[in-house]
Amino acid sequence: MTAAQISGLAPVAVSPLLTRLAAERATGALLRDRGTLFLEDGRIVHAESPATPGLDVLLTTGGGLAPERWREAVDRAGARRQVARFLVDSGGLAGGELEICHLAAIFDAAFFALSPGTGPSRFRRGATHWIGSVRSVPAAAVERETRRRRELLDAVWPYPLLDTSPVVPRAAAPGQTVTTRQRLLLARADGVRTPADLAWVLGRPAFHTLLDVRRLAAAGLVETPHAPVLAPVETPLPDWITQTQSPDVALLRRLRDALEASL
Amino acid sequence: MPGIDECLLEAMALPGARGAALVDWSSGLALGTAGDSPVGDHETTAAETAELARAAAEYESFAQPAPDSAPGGAPGETGLGLPVEDLIVTTRTGYHVLRFVETSFDSSVFLHLWLDRTDGNLALARHRLRILAEGLVLR
Numbered sequence: 001m002t003a004a005q006i007s008g009l010a011p012v013a014v015s016p017l018l019t020r021l022a023a024e025r026a027t028g029a030l031l032r033d034r035g036t037l038f039l040e041d042g043r044i045v046h047a048e049s050p051a052t053p054g055l056d057v058l059l060t061t062g063g064g065l066a067p068e069r070w071r072e073a074v075d076r077a078g079a080r081r082q083v084a085r086f087l088v089d090s091g092g093l094a095g096g097e098l099e100i101c102h103l104a105a106i107f108d109a110a111f112f113a114l115s116p117g118t119g120p121s122r123f124r125r126g127a128t129h130w131i132g133s134v135r136s137v138p139a140a141a142v143e144r145e146t147r148r149r150r151e152l153l154d155a156v157w158p159y160p161l162l163d164t165s166p167v168v169p170r171a172a173a174p175g176q177t178v179t180t181r182q183r184l185l186l187a188r189a190d191g192v193r194t195p196a197d198l199a200w201v202l203g204r205p206a207f208h209t210l211l212d213v214r215r216l217a218a219a220g221l222v223e224t225p226h227a228p229v230l231a232p233v234e235t236p237l238p239d240w241i242t243q244t245q246s247p248d249v250a251l252l253r254r255l256r257d258a259l260e261a262s263l
Numbered sequence: 264m265p266g267i268d269e270c271l272l273e274a275m276a277l278p279g280a281r282g283a284a285l286v287d288w289s290s291g292l293a294l295g296t297a298g299d300s301p302v303g304d305h306e307t308t309a310a311e312t313a314e315l316a317r318a319a320a321e322y323e324s325f326a327q328p329a330p331d332s333a334p335g336g337a338p339g340e341t342g343l344g345l346p347v348e349d350l351i352v353t354t355r356t357g358y359h360v361l362r363f364v365e366t367s368f369d370s371s372v373f374l375h376l377w378l379d380r381t382d383g384n385l386a387l388a389r390h391r392l393r394i395l396a397e398g399l400v401l402r
Binding site: 135152180 | 265266267270285287290292294306310321322323326364367368369370371372399400401402
């Protein structure tokens with residue numbers, strides 16, 4: 001049985017509010033602590049999170065788009081909310097590339113926006129994003145993928161502390177392969193930058209960087225930070241306290257008798 | 264200016280095509296799917312083919328020495344050039360062709376086409392997938 005089938009049997013709502021908004025085919029912006037999801041007729045059309053590089057960074061830092069072209073698109077088409085279309089029509093980007101990059105950005109931002117433990121959500125009905133319409137994905141697909149990504153990270157190397165700690169490279173073992181993509185990441189890991197910082201520097205999605213760092217740590221090419229051990233001072237109690245036994249009445253009687261006799 | 268859906272529909276028009284998907288090999292996410300999946304679930308197939316593609320894309324034996332292999336080149340350097348063009352897996356009942364897509368930004372995507380062994384034409388499929396992969400990034 002696949003993981004998808006298992007999670008299908010026991011669906012755990014990543015965000016009950018998102019599920020409800022999708023069901024009522026709502027349009028607007030779902031604001032959460034770590035990001036915002038934009039909905040149109042209940043489908044997710046865009047997402048952004050302060051934890052992830054946006055489309056602009058992915059296309060300029062991580063790609064060949066000149067920052068001036070991005071700014072020109074925002075200036076000229078931002079007001080009519082057609083920045084994406086403008087980029088393609090002006091020849092800055094291929095239509096397929098825009099879709100690929102935009103989908104990557106949606107799932108990346110949604111992963112952080114839907115992360116557990118974030119505070120209350122608000123929904124601003126009717127709000128739209130200036131990027132304009134590119135592609136939309138069903139909210140259920142985004143929730144499913146977010147869940148799968150959480151499981152994937154832990155399946156690779158179950159040390160969540162890596163996600164927020166500075167990335168400290170380790171020397172490769174003799175004969176160990178370090179791939180081109182890994183070398184690019186390790187070359188920028190200066191012992192201060194966290195995976196999120198590296199995502200911005202490399203112009204890659206933040207989740208991809210988290211995953212790469214976990215894979216590198218699993219391969220021993222990055223230090224795995226260890227949580228300060230919360231001193232497990234758990235002095236074991238003697239058995240006569242923990243194991244409740246019925247008192248030995250005969251013994252108690254003899255003790256009492258002996259004490260009375262000695263008085 | 265074809266998009267993901269048009270690209271997958273065209274792939275499905277090939278003789279013997281049973282399923283197609285555009286997959287991100289770094290994360291295992293299916294960006295788009297068409298037709299059937301060999302296991303009845305496109306997401307599972309995407310995750311599995313992504314592992315195969317990642318190995319091919321990253322293992323040194325398949326990578327030519329890059330001309331600018333100096334570590335830590337200029338940030339934002341692109342055009343690394345994909346060392347691997349495609350992967351072919353032949354099974355008893357079908358063919359799987361995985362064609363890497365080169366984009367103008369740092370990405371990790373490939374087209375996966377599943378063909379029937381008797382009706383599929385591997386040479387035609389490889390040729391067509393190359394054109395489709397180039398069409399995705401054509402301005």
